[in-house]
Amino acid sequence: MLLSEAWEKYCFDKKIEGYSPLTLKMYGFQFNLLKRYFGDVTVIDITIGNLK
Secondary structure: OEHHHHHHHHHHHHHHHOOOHHHHHHHHHHHHHHHHHHOOOEHHHOOHHHHO
16 A cells, blocks of 8 residues: 555544644654655555665
C-alpha cells in the first residue's frame, strides 16, 4: 500500500471517529512532510531506522 493510500484510509477513519478538522489538517501537514522526504513509496519500504 502506498503512503498516499494509507493516509486516505487513516484520514477517513479519523473523520468517522470525530477528530476536528484542524487536527486532521495538522496530521495532513505532517503526512506531506513524510511524503516529500520518502516519496509516495509503499509503507513496508519505510523502516524505523529511516524514521529516526
